[in-house]
Amino acid sequence: MKLLIKNAKFFENDLLVKKDILIENKIIKKISQMIEVNEKDLLVYEANNKFITPGLIDVHVHTREPGYEYKEDLKSVTRSALVGGVTTFCAMANLNPVPDNVEDYLKIKKMIKEKSFLNIFQMCAATKKLNSDELVDFESLSKAGAKYFSNDGFGIQKKEVMKKILKQIKKTNSIISIHLETESIKKDGYIDDCSLAKKYNLNTFSQDSEVEQLKRDIELLKDINCNYHVGHLTTKKSIDLIREHKKSLNITCEVTPNHLILQSEMFNKNSGLFRINPPIRKEEDRLALIKGLQDGTIDCIATDHAPHHWDEKNVEFDKANFGMIGLDFSFSILYTELVKKNLLSLSELIKKMHSNPNKIFNLKQNIIAEKENANLVVWDLEEEFEINENFIKSKSKNTPFLNKKLFGKNKLTIFEGEIKWKDD
Secondary structure (H helix, E strand, C coil), X not given: CEEEXXXXXXXXXXXXXEEEEEEECCEEEEEECCCCCCCCCEEEEECCCCEEEECEEEEEECCCCCCCCCCCCHHHXXXXXXXXXXXXXXXXXXXXXXXXXHHHHHHHHHHHHHHCCCEEEECECCECCXXXXXXCCHHHHHHCCCCEEECCCCCCCXXXXXXXXXXXXXXXXXXEEECCCCHHHHCCCCECCCHHHHHHCCCECCCHHHHHHHHHHHHHHCCCCCEEEECCCCCHHHHHHXXXXXXXXXXXXXXXXXXXXXXXXXXXXXXXXXXXXXXXXXXHHHHHHHHHHHHCCCCEECCCECCCCHHHHCCCHHHCCCCECCCCCHHHHHHHHHHCCCCCCHHHHXXXXXXXXXXXXXXXXXXXXXXXXXXXXXXXXXXXXXXXXXXXXXXXXXXXXXXXXXXXXXXXXXXCCEEEEECC
C-alpha cells in the first residue's frame, strides 16, 4: 500500500513544519514540502493542516488477558490503543498465569502475537506470583527475551528482597517499573484523606506509603545504580526526593493523566470510579506533578490503563476495585488540560508520551523521518468531541471522565504503513 499524506504539520528536529509524507512498504519513503506522485494505487490523504505525531508509547497498561478477559482482552485493548493513537505499549504482569517463569512468559508472548498486531512488550513479575518474596529467575527470563519487570499492584516490602531484585536488574541490564506501596501504612486504606473520606467514614492511607519505599530504594540505588523506573508517581514529597537524586542516580519516573487532572477534594460523590491505587492526592500534589513535568523531573506520562467490569466500579468507594481506564483518550485529555491551558507545550507533551519512554525503555520505536517505520497518528487539534461509551473502544468504561468534552481528536492511526483506525 502507498499512502501520501498532504500538508501535515509535525515537529521535525523540534521545529514545527508543514510537509507531505509518502509512505510505501511500511516505511516513510519521503518527506518534502511538495510530493507529486501519479500512481493508480496511491491513496492520498489531505491532512489540511492537521497535526501528526509518531505512534504514541504507553509504558503502563493492563491488558487483562490471559485470566481476566471479562474486563479486557488483547483484541479490545488493541482497538483502545488505536483510537488513542498508541502503537506501542508495555503490558503489566498481573495476569493469570502470572508471567513469572519462562514457560508462561513465552505463552503470553505467543498469545499477543496471535491476537494483536501492535508493538506490545510483556513485562514479567519480579517475584513469584507478584506478592511473594521469592525472586523470579531473572537470567532465564532475560535469555528468553524479557527486558522489563514489575510487580505493579504490589509494593516489594522487604529491603533485602528489593536489594536482591535491584542486583538482578543490574546484572541482566533490564528495567524495573516500581509500584511504591508500604503495606504497614496502607493496611486496608483505599482513598486519600479528604472531605469525602470524612463524610462517609472511608478508610484512608497516607502519602508515606509511597514516600517511605522510595526513600528505602534511593538508599539501595546508591550502591546498586540500576535502571529504576517509578510507576504512577503521586506525591510532592516523592517528586522532591527524585529531583534531589536524579542527577546522581539512574531514576526515571512517570505520572498518569488521572493524577495530573484530578485531586481528592474534587470528589463530589461516593463513587468507586474514583478509586485507584495509588490514590488521587491533594491539589498541592497535583500542582507538584505538573511542575515536575515542566522541569523534567518527571520523564513520562503513562495511563495505568486498568479496565474493570461495570459492577466492579459503579459501586461505592469501599466496594470498588482499584483502577481507571485511559488508553482511548490520554493524548486528547492532556492536550485539552495541559497544552491548551499553557501548562505544557505540545512538543513537551509528545516527548513525555513518545520520545522519553522510547529512550528510557530502549524500545527502538520510530520517529517521523525518512526510512523509519510508518507508525503515525493524524490529529485534529481543533475538533471538539465528547468521551462517551460509544467513543471508548476498551471493553470497560470505568472512567470518571465520561461526558467530558475534549479537543484533539484522533483522525487516523497508521501502523506499519497501513491505516488501522480512521475516524469516519
